[in-house]
Structure formats: C-alpha cells, structure tokens
Amino acid sequence: xxxxxxxxxxxxxxxxxxxxxxxxxxxxxxxxxxxxxxxxxxxxxxxxxxxxxxxxxxxxxxxxxxxxxxxxxxxxxxxxxxxxxxxxxxxxxxxxxxxxxxxxxxxxxxxxxxxxxxxxxxxxxxxxxxxxxxxxxxxxxxxxxxxxxxxxxxxxxxxxxxxxxxxxxxxxxxxxxxxxxxxxxxxxxxxxxxxxxxxxxxxxxxxxxxxxxxxxxxxxxxxxxxxxxxxxxxxxxxxxxxxxxxxxxxxxxxxxxxxxxxxxxxxxxxxxxxxxxxxxxxxxxxxxxxxxxxxxxxxxxxxxxxxxxxxxxxxxxxxxxxxxxxxxxxxxxxxxxxxxxxxxxxxxxxxxxxxxxxxxxxxxxxxxxxxxxxxxxxxxxxxxxxxxxxxxxxxxxxxxxxxxxxxxxxxxxx
Ligand code: ASP
Numbered sequence: 001x002x003x004x005x006x007x008x009x010x011x012x013x014x015x016x017x018x019x020x021x022x023x024x025x026x027x028x029x030x031x032x033x034x035x036x037x038x039x040x041x042x043x044x045x046x047x048x049x050x051x052x053x054x055x056x057x058x059x060x061x062x063x064x065x066x067x068x069x070x071x072x073x074x075x076x077x078x079x080x081x082x083x084x085x086x087x088x089x090x091x092x093x094x095x096x097x098x099x100x101x102x103x104x105x106x107x108x109x110x111x112x113x114x115x116x117x118x119x120x121x122x123x124x125x126x127x128x129x130x131x132x133x134x135x136x137x138x139x140x141x142x143x144x145x146x147x148x149x150x151x152x153x154x155x156x157x158x159x160x161x162x163x164x165x166x167x168x169x170x171x172x173x174x175x176x177x178x179x180x181x182x183x184x185x186x187x188x189x190x191x192x193x194x195x196x197x198x199x200x201x202x203x204x205x206x207x208x209x210x211x212x213x214x215x216x217x218x219x220x221x222x223x224x225x226x227x228x229x230x231x232x233x234x235x236x237x238x239x240x241x242x243x244x245x246x247x248x249x250x251x252x253x254x255x256x257x258x259x260x261x262x263x264x265x266x267x268x269x270x271x272x273x274x275x276x277x278x279x280x281x282x283x284x285x286x287x288x289x290x291x292x293x294x295x296x297x298x299x300x301x302x303x304x305x306x307x308x309x310x311x312x313x314x315x316x317x318x319x320x321x322x323x324x325x326x327x328x329x330x331x332x333x334x335x336x337x338x339x340x341x342x343x344x345x346x347x348x349x350x351x352x353x354x355x356x357x358x359x360x361x362x363x364x365x366x367x368x369x370x371x372x373x374x375x376x377x378x379x380x381x382x383x384x385x386x387x388x389x390x391x392x393x394x395x396x397x398x399x400x401x402x403x404x405x406x407x408x409x410x411x412x413x414x
Contacts (some may be wrong), residue, residue, distance in 0.1 A: 003197070007263050010202035018209015037210065041203045048200020051193045052264070052273040055186060057146050059276055060298040061158050062183050067294030068162020069176045077163070080404060084296045087396045088304040089340055094238060095306035095392075096339040099230045099313025100332055108222035108314065109321025117322070118216055122372030124358045133345055151272065151302045151348070183290075187283075190276040197264060204267040208383070216376035224377050227314045228384060231307055235388045239395040247402035249412055257285040257412075258394050265390040269382045272348030274390050275301040282394055287411030288401040296400055300393030305343035307385025307392070308353035311378075312339045312360050319361065319370030331364045338363045353385065354378050 001009075026033045071077040137152045139145040145153035165172040217224050240251030261281045265274040275298060282293045316335050320327050327335075342356040354371060361368050401407040 003195070004259055004263075006198040007201050007260065010198040011205050011263065011267065014202040014205025015209045018206040019212070020209070021206070022210050022212070037206070041206050043203075044199055045203035045207055048193075048196060048203065049268050049270065049273050051196070051200075052268065052276055053149075053270075055190055055193065055276045056151075056272055057149060057154060059183075059186050059190075059279065060151060060154050061146065062179050062186060063279065063290070063294035064155060064158035064298055065162040065165065066176060066179050066183055067291055068159045069165040069172065069179075070291050071295065072163040072166030076404070080292065080295065080400065083403070084299060084396060084400050085303075087399060088300060088392075091238070091242070091392055091396065092304065092306050092309045092340045092343045093336055095230075095234050095388075096309040096313040096336050098234065098238070099227075099310040100317060100335060102230050102233075103226055103314040103317035106222065106226045107317075107321060108226045109318040112222070112318075112322050116219060117373050118219055118376045120372040120375045122369050122375060124368040124371065125355070130341075149272075151298070155298060155302060183294075186276075187280060190280050194260070194264075194277055194280070197260070201263065201267045208267075208380070212380055213376055217380070220374065220377050223314065223318045223374060224381065226318075227311050227381050230310045230314060231384050231388050234306060234310060235391050239391055243395055243398060247399045247407065249398065249402065249407075249409070253413060254286065254394070254398060255391075257281060258391055261390050261394065262387045266383045266387045269350035269379075269386050270348055271301045271305070271386050271389045271393070274386070275348070278390055278393055282397045285411075286394065286398055287408030288397050289406035289408070292401040292404060292406045293397050296397035297393055300396055301348050301390075303344040304392050304396065305346050305348075305353065305385075305389045307388030308346050308356070309339045309343045310388070311353055311381055311385050312342065312357050315357055315371075315374055316360055316364070316366065319366050319373065322370060322373060323367055325366060327364060334363050335360055348389075350382055350386075351378065353382065 021037065026037075028034075068077060071080060136150075137156055139150070139153035139157050142153070142157040145157065165175055168175075236255070240255070243249055243251045243254055258281060261274055261278045264277045265271060268274060271278075278301065279293060279297045282288045282297055283290055288296075313335065316339075317327075338360045342359050345359075346352050346356045354375065357371055358368050361370065398407065398412075
C-alpha cells in the first residue's frame, strides 16, 4: 500500500470508529474512555503533532538561512520576496472577496435567531494594535524567538543571517555548505515522521469522530456549508486557474501531489505543524527549487491563510445578518483589508483564525460576541480551512518558481 492510501484508509477508519463511539455515548469515567480513547488514542495523535512541530523551528531557520544566502548571492532576493508576498496577499484578498460575495448571495444569517443557533458566551480579548504587530516581527532575542516558536521573528532573523552569509566571502560559503547538509538531514527526519502519519492521523480522526457536533452543524447548516462551499471553490477552482495561467502547469497533477500535505493539514488543523510535509512535497514532488521553497513555504505557512480569510468573510456577513446590521460598501472593503492583514497575524495553529476574527469584526463595528454563535462548528471548519491554507502555500511556491525559471517541470510531471 502506498503511504497516501494508508493515510486515507486511516482517516476513514478513524472517523467511522470515532462516530461509532460517539453514538455509544460512553460515560466519561468508563475505563475504555479513560485509558483507550482519552489515554492511548489521544496520546498517539498528540505525539504525531508534536513530532511534526519538533522539526518546524530548525527547518525554518536552516532552510530559510540557506535560501536567503543563495538568493542574496544572486541578487534576486528583493524581486522574489516581493513577488511571493504580493501573491500571498493577492490570493488572500481574492479568497475573502469571494467569501463575501457568495455569503451575500446565500444570506446564511437571515432569519437565524438565538433559538435556532447554539450560542456560546464568548468573551473577546482586545486585538493587538498594528504598531505592536509590526514591531513584534523583529526579534530582540532570536534564541527566545525560536524557543517560543515565534515564526515571523525566526523568519526575519534567518533572512538577515542569510544575507550576511552571502556577503561573507569564503567563510560564508563554508557555512552555507554545512547548513545545506543539515537541511538534507532534516528532510530525512521529516520522512521518518511522515511514515508514522497513518497512525497519527488515525488517532486524530477518532478524536474528531468522537467530538464532532452533528447537532451544531445541522443548526448552523447555512453558515457551515457556505464556508465549506467557498473553501472548495477556492481550492479546486481559484488555485488551479492561477496555476494554469501563471505557472503553465497541469493543476490536476499539482492537487494530486499535494494530497499528503493536505491530509496532514486536515487532521492536525495546523499549517505550522504541516510545514515540514509541505516543504518536502513542494521540493521533492513538485520540483520547486530549494532556493524558492525554502523562502516561500515557511513564509506562506506563517502569513498566508486563505482558508481562514474565507471563514472570516462568511462569518462577518453571518454575524451582521444575525444582528440585523447592513454593511456599507466601504465596510466591505474594510473587511477585505483587515481579513487579509489578519491572515498575516494569524498563528498557524488550531483555532487562531477565530480569535483574529475579533479584529475584523471590531474594525467594522460588529458585535464581537457574535463569535460565540459560530464557535460550535469551528473545529471541523478549522480542519478544512487549514487544508486550503496549505494548498495556497504550495500554489504560490509553484507559481513563483515557474515564473523565476526555478521549477523542474520534468519532476513536476513525473
Ligand atoms: N488552523 C489554521 C492554520 O493553522 C489557522 C486558523 O484559521 O485557525 O492554518
């Protein structure tokens, strides 16, 4: 069996089993629940996520330093950086715009009342200011940034260090060579962890099956399925079209090759934890040169969240309609702008997209407590939007590589 088939079977088996156990309504103090479901199965899932996360900081640091050093030497870092960030922002703006448009057609919040929606008391936190967010991108202590997993800070440090290496002559070349070797060892480490994926994914899916709220989904069906619909549209139509137009590659091959990363993203709900798998896929299967992928993938995993922006777009319309508030055209523009910026500030871990929704709602004066209306169905939506976030990272990396002549088309098509 290929790894993909194993992961897919593990997903299906885990979900079915989880739903089955949910149907049995096992009491929480039952031995099976305590030792097997909450004990063994949960540990396997958590260990899988933690093992993936274990590689993230070293991988981002080493590979981005290598990438910046070689790009710095060829003088193309500015152009490539601008193109990558520009494409990430553009795809996110497209994502939130189509989410708003479709939500306005579907009207998911019209006629919904607290009786039909399960409302949770949500106490919002104050969003950080733009100034604070900007300053926080620069690390005062890179080791602390690594220890705390502050990815944007690690990225900035790696970029500076890589540039310095490119300007350090022979010494720089020696360091680059060693870092490159460490990078290759890290890729092997990722392979080892990915071979454990079927077990990890199985455990995570059992947990999903056990906890997924079928009742919540049916009550919030209009909101839930609008988000799902726009996510599918973005993943299966917008990305393929962009790939076809700008990278001149077969989008079906792209989607097929991204499948492992998409499955890991779906089951872990974290584009950060999935990053090692995305990196491996983009380099080894899609044929994106390490120079581009080492820069585009960590950056994408940290700042590019199209799926999250889609949820935020639909949620904004839903909450506005629920409270009977009509948004003006400039408020819609504000939503596009803030959701795109919020996507940069969203940490690549489960559930943060919903927290950042506070910022979007606050900007247009909508009641932030409205988040309590949709929180009940967010777990499953988080999984789906993370899969889209990761597909977006792969799409932009492929387009940048293709337009820079850094895409190995033979490997892509193989
Ligand atoms: N879980 C998402 C991710 O890691 C972020 C979010 O939307 O909550 O990409």
